Each structure stands twice: as structure tokens, then as C-alpha cells.
Amino acid sequence: MTNPHPPDWEEARSRFPVFERKTYLNSCSYGALAVEVEASMQRYLDARNEVGSDWDFWVERNEAVRNSVARLIGADSDEIAVTASVSAAINSVASALRFDGPRNKVVITDFEFPTNAQIWYAQELRGARVIRIPEENGQIPLDKIAAAVDEKTLIVATAQVCFRHGAKQDIPAIAEIARGKGAMTLVDSYQALGTLQFDVKQAGVDFVVAGMLKYLLGTAGIGFLYVRQDLIKSLEPTVTGWFAAEDIMAMDITGYAPSATASRFEAGTPPVPNTYMAEAGMEVLHTIGLEAIEGRISELTAAIKEEAIAQNYCLTSPLDPSQHAAMVSIQSSNDNQLVACLAEDDIVVSCRDGKLRISPHFYNNHVDIERLFRALRKYRGLLV
Ligand SMILES: Cc1ncc(COP(=O)(O)O)c(C=O)c1O
16 A cells, blocks of 8 residues: 655665665665664563563564564465575476476576575585576566477576566566466565565466565565465475474374465564564565555665766666666676775675676665765776
8 A cells, every 4th residue: 555655765864874874775685773673682682581482472473473474475474484595495396396297407597696606506415407598688588488398398497686686577477487387486575575565476486585684674584485375285395494394392203294374484483573574674674665665666776886886887787777676786897896995985786797786675765875976986996
């Protein structure tokens, strides 16, 4: 629902103390820490001292994360598994798939973060055949995906937004291609969620994975998996654990009876401290609203691109705003050195693959962008 009052962005920014010291433009790597998120961790520590073991409350925190994720992506809570990482989520899905039937092909692209490639290559030991679609001019052409997906394809597993340069894929179109051939779609939305509106039902995808430490403003050590309702009961993860059981408290050691919900993709004890921070981080986003956040980020990325072009820097993200998310990247001749030089000036950014990654969130402002570009003029020799 649209919030009738436009957010006060400077007030929102004031809740992130890092800006008192740093020009922080690195949310693609780690989101800034909100005072609410910091306080949530303190609440966890206080409970350890005051209550001791507060298991019921801790389990409720895990459920709160599940509900909050469901709200974020338009899913039902029963379709969400809370995991320790994106890697744990993908492994759990992969462990439930069989590659010894007529479908053994896994289609990935050059946009993948290593974990969403390596896990699928590991399944080649179990009969999978991985096809990787190359990047062309910073994009993965849809027609190349369509040509690769056939009746032998089991799953298309791909990133919504590339972690190296920020280009975004047309996920509904990819899901339609996969569905047309009877294949499933898994989307790694880690570089997207928290920056844009995304509805899993409208997108028509089967699985979505993401973690909480970047634009979702939580912390490391927690992630989630969305599994489309109709698929849940047909998949039995073999990477599992007691928190995946139908009745956790049955303490059954005589067999395997997975939950009827997506929690069958979970494993061991939930990451309790991290659930506090993840819940608080997502609450910050829900309170502001993803529509407003998406608009704010577009305004900031447009300003970054405009200045990069004005300075004749080599932009490696798409020019078209509909084709990138919150990250804008610029080619560097020595990206690690450039990041280190900027860090000396208290400007926090990151790099991958020779590119400087500039990744604003709603808490950034035009002063941050001016500071960054003033510093970049100083280090012009490290840009192409
Ligand atoms: C797109 C993407 N996927 C996956 C990961 C890693 O996920 P995890 O460490 O939770 O397995 C990252 C981390 O930077 C990422 O950017």
C-alpha cells in the first residue's frame, strides 16, 4: 500500500550512526546499521542475562522473520524457510532434486555469485549437467536463455541482479521461458531485495533465495528460501535436520518426517541473535515502504550515472534505469587500490572484477555522491 506521506529521508538517515564518520556507499556488501537494529541485538543480550534461556520467545523471533520475508515478497509464511545463508538455502533445494531422470540440465548464467554456480556444478557428481549462458555487453540475452532451456532442463537458477556490476534480469520473462519447457526457476535475489518491489507470485518463480546482511539491513548468518506452495510436498531435502521435521518436539530418531511447510528446507537450531537483527532490519524497510525506497534509490543512481558520464568515466552498469538495481559500477584500472584510496578519505565502497561498485540505499543523499565524485577526481588515474 502506498504511504500517503513522503518519507523524511534526512530523518531516516539520522538513524544510521555510520554517517557521522563515513561516506557509506557499500550496501551491496553490507547494509548500514540502524539504531533499531543495534537495539534489537542489545535486547537479545539483555534477555540472555535477565531470562536465561527464552526458547519460546526465540522461536517466535524466527517466525517473525518468516512472516516479514513473506510480506516483503508477496508469499505466504508457510512458503518461507529461514536459513543460515543463501548457500544453505540453495543446497537444501539442490539436495531435494534428482538428476537421474529425463531432466538433468541446470541453466545458470555469467551473472551468478559463485555460490549459485558452484553448488550446481557440485551436483554434476549426482548426474546434473550445468549450462552457463555467457554475458554479452553486460547483459544476459533472453533469447540465449530461451535457446538453452529445453525439455531436459530441470531448473534455471539465476541472479536477479549481478553482484559485479548491478545489471538486472527480467525475472518474469525468464520464469515464463522455464515454465514453457516444464522447468523450474530459482532466483538469487540477494542484490535486489530491500531495494525494489518484488512479488514472487507475479514473477511466477518457484524458488527465491536471499540473505539479510545487505539491503535488508540485518546481519550476516541468516537468509531465507521461498518455495512455491504447490512444490513443497513434492520435494524432500536430503540436506536436513531436526528443525525441518514435521514435529520438532517429537525428538524422533526412528525416521524422517519432514514438515508439510517450507520449513522442511531448514536444518538445525535457528540463528537466534541474527533473527533479532533481521526482524528489526526488515521492519525499517516495511515502515518506510518499498515503493518509496525504490523511488529514492532510482533518484540516487540516476545522479551517480549522470555525474559518471559528465566526468567521462567508463560506466559498466546499464544506462537504462529499468535494467539495473541499486548498484552502479565504473571501470577501474586498479580497483583494489581505488577502494583503498577512497577508504583513506572515509569513503566506503567496494569492487569486483575491475569495477568500482557504488551501491546507495535510501539513507544516502546527494552530499555522499558529491563527496565520492570529488574524491574520484583526485584518483582519476585509477579510473579508465
Ligand atoms: C547475489 C549473491 N548471492 C549470494 C551471496 C552469498 O550468499 P551466502 O554467503 O549467504 O551464501 C552473495 C554475497 O555477497 C551475493 O551477492
